[in-house]
Amino acid sequence: MSLSVLAIDDSKTMRNLLGAALGRxxxxxxxxxxxxxxxxxxxxxxxxxxxxxxxxxxxxxxxxIEGARRLERARIVPILVLTTETAPEFRAxxxxxxxxxxxxKPFDAAKLxxxxxxxxxxxxxx
Amino acid sequence: xxxAVSDEFRDSFFEECCELLEAMQDGFSLMIxxxxxxxxxxxxFRAVHSIKGGAGAFDLNELVAFAHRFxxxxxxxxxxxxxxxxxxYLLFQQCxxxxxxxxxxxxxxxxxxxxxxxxLLQRLQAATQIDLVPSxxxxxxxxxxxxxxxxxxxxxxTAPAADTQHGWRITFNAASELFTSGNEPLPLIxxxxxxxxVKITADLSSVxxxxxxxxxxxxxxxxxxxxxxETEDVILEVFEFVMDCAVVEIQPLTGxxxxxxxxxxxxxxxxGPDAGQQAPIALDDxxxxxxxxxxxxxxxxxxxxxxxxxxxxxxxxxxxxxxxxVIKEAALSQKIGQQQVAHDNAVLLxxxxxxxxxxxxxxxxxxxxxxxxxxxxxxxxxxxxDAAASTGKTVRLVMEGEGTEIDKTVLERLVDPLTHMVRNxxxxxxxxxxxxxxxxxxxxxxxxxxxxxxxxxxxxxITDDGAGINxxxxxxxxxxxxxxxxxxxxxxxxxxALLFLPGFSSKQEVSELSGRGVGLDVVRSEIEALGGxxxxxxxxxxxxxxxxxxxLTLAVQEGMVVDIAGQxxxxxxxxxxxxxxxxxxxxxxxxLGEKMLSIRGCLMPVVDLGVKFGFRAEASDLRxxxxxxxxxxxxxxxxxxxxxxxxxxxxxxxxxxxxxxKIEGIAAATILGDGRIALIVDPExxxxxxxxxxxxxxLMAQTAHSEGGALETI
Numbered sequence: 001m002s003l004s005v006l007a008i009d010d011s012k013t014m015r016n017l018l019g020a021a022l023g024r025x026x027x028x029x030x031x032x033x034x035x036x037x038x039x040x041x042x043x044x045x046x047x048x049x050x051x052x053x054x055x056x057x058x059x060x061x062x063x064x065i066e067g068a069r070r071l072e073r074a075r076i077v078p079i080l081v082l083t084t085e086t087a088p089e090f091r092a093x094x095x096x097x098x099x100x101x102x103x104x105k106p107f108d109a110a111k112l113x114x115x116x117x118x119x120x121x122x123x124x125x126x
Numbered sequence: 127x128x129x130a131v132s133d134e135f136r137d138s139f140f141e142e143c144c145e146l147l148e149a150m151q152d153g154f155s156l157m158i159x160x161x162x163x164x165x166x167x168x169x170x171f172r173a174v175h176s177i178k179g180g181a182g183a184f185d186l187n188e189l190v191a192f193a194h195r196f197x198x199x200x201x202x203x204x205x206x207x208x209x210x211x212x213x214x215y216l217l218f219q220q221c222x223x224x225x226x227x228x229x230x231x232x233x234x235x236x237x238x239x240x241x242x243x244x245x246l247l248q249r250l251q252a253a254t255q256i257d258l259v260p261s262x263x264x265x266x267x268x269x270x271x272x273x274x275x276x277x278x279x280x281x282x283x284t285a286p287a288a289d290t291q292h293g294w295r296i297t298f299n300a301a302s303e304l305f306t307s308g309n310e311p312l313p314l315i316x317x318x319x320x321x322x323x324v325k326i327t328a329d330l331s332s333v334x335x336x337x338x339x340x341x342x343x344x345x346x347x348x349x350x351x352x353x354x355x356e357t358e359d360v361i362l363e364v365f366e367f368v369m370d371c372a373v374v375e376i377q378p379l380t381g382x383x384x385x386x387x388x389x390x391x392x393x394x395x396x397x398g399p400d401a402g403q404q405a406p407i408a409l410d411d412x413x414x415x416x417x418x419x420x421x422x423x424x425x426x427x428x429x430x431x432x433x434x435x436x437x438x439x440x441x442x443x444x445x446x447x448x449x450x451x452v453i454k455e456a457a458l459s460q461k462i463g464q465q466q467v468a469h470d471n472a473v474l475l476x477x478x479x480x481x482x483x484x485x486x487x488x489x490x491x492x493x494x495x496x497x498x499x500x501x502x503x504x505x506x507x508x509x510x511x512d513a514a515a516s517t518g519k520t521v522r523l524v525m526e527g528e529g530t531e532i533d534k535t536v537l538e539r540l541v542d543p544l545t546h547m548v549r550n551x552x553x554x555x556x557x558x559x560x561x562x563x564x565x566x567x568x569x570x571x572x573x574x575x576x577x578x579x580x581x582x583x584x585x586x587x588i589t590d591d592g593a594g595i596n597x598x599x600x601x602x603x604x605x606x607x608x609x610x611x612x613x614x615x616x617x618x619x620x621x622x623a624l625l626f627l628p629g630f631s632s633k634q635e636v637s638e639l640s641g642r643g644v645g646l647d648v649v650r651s652e653i654e655a656l657g658g659x660x661x662x663x664x665x666x667x668x669x670x671x672x673x674x675x676x677x678l679t680l681a682v683q684e685g686m687v688v689d690i691a692g693q694x695x696x697x698x699x700x701x702x703x704x705x706x707x708x709x710x711x712x713x714x715x716x717x718l719g720e721k722m723l724s725i726r727g728c729l730m731p732v733v734d735l736g737v738k739f740g741f742r743a744e745a746s747d748l749r750x751x752x753x754x755x756x757x758x759x760x761x762x763x764x765x766x767x768x769x770x771x772x773x774x775x776x777x778x779x780x781x782x783x784x785x786x787x788k789i790e791g792i793a794a795a796t797i798l799g800d801g802r803i804a805l806i807v808d809p810e811x812x813x814x815x816x817x818x819x820x821x822x823x824x825l826m827a828q829t830a831h832s833e834g835g836a837l838e839t840i
Binding site: 016053105 | 138317342
């Protein structure tokens with residue numbers, strides 16, 4: 001059973017790139033295109049780890065994380081934020097919302113996998 | 127980007143950019159019109175943000191740099207730190223245009239216009255007081271920004287000499303909220319194990335008794351010794367995410383400490399990912415079991431998108447094949463018809479089914495090619511802004527019916543004529559601000575682009591609220607150029623039509639902007655090459671409207687197969703308003719062989735197609751002949767005489783111009799079911815010439831005739 005990742009990003013390009021990077025690393029990937037869809041997918045698929053963008057329509061990344069943390073199953077699921085924002089206050093805001101970690105775009109596939117490995121107990125595929 | 131990015135992703139990024147740019151320009155239009163809502167600025171911001179994000183992934187640094195600065199300004203507007211003004215919105219629109227240019231430049235691998243960019247940034251900075259002019263924002267494009275190092279509260283250590291350094295001691299005092307942030311100590315320790323053998327000591331002194339234990343509160347501390355040659359930064363990167371919910375300290379291990387780490391290395395020989403130097407293939411080799419084929423991305427990728435990309439060539443091939451299918455189907459029908467089978471024969475029923483299926487396939491294929499005119503209109507918006515800037519006029523653009531769909535090929539071939547037309551409208555149509563104010567109008571000119579489906583055609587209108595066509599001037603120019611005689615009597619519409627005559631416009635009277643020696647006659651012939659028509663209406667003081675009417679598709683047409691003096695021809699169904707038999711009561715002879723039809727109090731000229739095309743000398747008797755009433759886009763009617771109607775069918779249009787030459791009164795050719803070629807009549811053209819008779823139109827007809835050659839030659 002490979003580790004399942006839910007990738008939430010409103011940009012199709014980003015979803016494509018995430019899909020390629022994560023797929024190549026052996027993760028199974030599910031996608032959502034905004035925070036609201038992310039919550040729906042989370043409930044439906046129960047992923048092992050979530051990677052979310054911040055700036056998204058309908059429900060932004062911060063609100064997604066807060067919403068997810070209120071779900072019983074998502075209380076301690078690692079949620080990594082993937083964004084171009086580098087400002088410390090953004091980071092603090094994400095942490096306050098319940099984010100586990102932070103990855104800055106443009107992301108590097110190896111670093112992305114390395115970040116996931118540092119927050120999950122299962123390797124990509126076992 | 128350190129992993130290979132396929133061209134497909136790149137293409138898809140540029141496609142997404144087009145959508146995002148469209149959304150962005152929509153947002154700006156709403157803002158300028160004062161119709162924006164709270165979501166508008168967010169949408170615009172996200173569009174620019176997403177372009178930046180994607181551009182970063184493809185190392186398009188020029189695009190990233192500008193998008194980043196633009197985004198910074200939009201963000202300040204979003205958060206209310208910058209006050210919106212209409213001037214700022216207009217500036218945004220220009221920045222949006224520049225962003226579009228940068229996207230195109232990135233796509234083509236060229237450089238953007240750095241002068242424009244510098245100027246825009248200066249103006250943005252002046253308007254918003256945000257520090258934008260270079261060196262503030264480039265860090266996002268920096269490849270090393272993948273992980274921005276955190277400010278660590280660790281006393282700087284004197285780095286031990288590399289050859290004596292063999293390990294680190296990390297004390298990891300987690301705060302109670304470690305778990306609720308989604309972090310866990312175990313993966314961190316596992317990560318450290320990658321670097322070398324580790325020795326872990328857990329401090330359980332703060333763990334309460336079981337009855338008071340809250341599993342969500344972390345109350346353990348660890349001391350981890352790791353034997354490795356990795357640097358301090360690499361080790362600390364492991365703890366990057368827990369830095370603000372733990373106190374992490376790190377010190378170099380002494381030789382004595384090292385000897386106590388007895389655990390054999392789990393992953394001997396593996397090195398951790400060291401600051402992105404590691405190729406992803408190495409990760410694959412080490413961590414991926416062979417049982418995990420990398421299909422996850424492919425399958426999951428499919429679930430994320432609602433569209434597929436198809437080469438246009440493939441669609442074109444499909445369309446051609448469907449065209450052939452329709453012809454074959456017609457041939458089959460005809461053959462079966464000749465076999466004199468019984469009406470209830472099962473073959474006929476099946477054939478009927480095939481017919482429906484073929485026409486449905488045809489419609490579906492056509493729908494693939496159809497695209498909304500919106501991107502075209504947005505392109506025109508850009509043209510109008512540029513034209514307005516260079517003429518010093520202020521122009522407001524109103525768009526209507528942007529969702530109207532047209533065949534992609536038609537859409538592409540409309541770009542040039544339409545660009546010319548809108549430039550013309552800004553340049554010649556609209557007055558200068560002073561003149562507008564003097565005329566009691568708003569100083570801001572208005573240009574409206576409208577698209578709509580009207581009776582099986584697409585009609586595009588370009589309307590301006592300028593001074594209207596100066597008919598005295600047009601007449602004067604036409605006389606000077608010898609296009610009309612001074613004593614020619616012309617009605618206002620006829621004068622307006624002079625604008626479309628070849629040789630009317632010249633470099634002397636068109637400005638630098640709209641004139642490149644290209645007149646409206648060229649625009650008109652481009653439109654006509656698409657099977658379209660152009661007309662103009664104008665009212666002095668209130669503006670002009672140019673109307674372009676186009677067929678929905680270039681590939682097929684619903685046609686009426688008719689017989690004219692023994693020749694089989696096709697009349698497009700869309701043009702036929704009414705079909706009737708000629709009687710002596712309704713047709714009247716006027717003058718020398720001229721005939722008029724009178725129906726419901728309306729008189730219209732009668733054109734015998736047999737005579738028109740030279741199949742017969744003169745039609746003396748209209749009795750039993752069929753009259754097809756057709757209408758021009760200018761709402762003028764005319765009756766075409768044919769001998770008999772055969773049937774109505776879909777005809778696949780084969781261009782006559784590309785295969786032979788343009789013939790007046792003939793739009794195209796088609797292949798009938800029996801394999802014969804039939805010409806498709808151009809009812810609009812014939813009707814226009816018949817109803818519009820005037821010296822100017824005679825001249826136009828003459829030109830077309832001499833260009834096209836006589837029909838007898840085929």
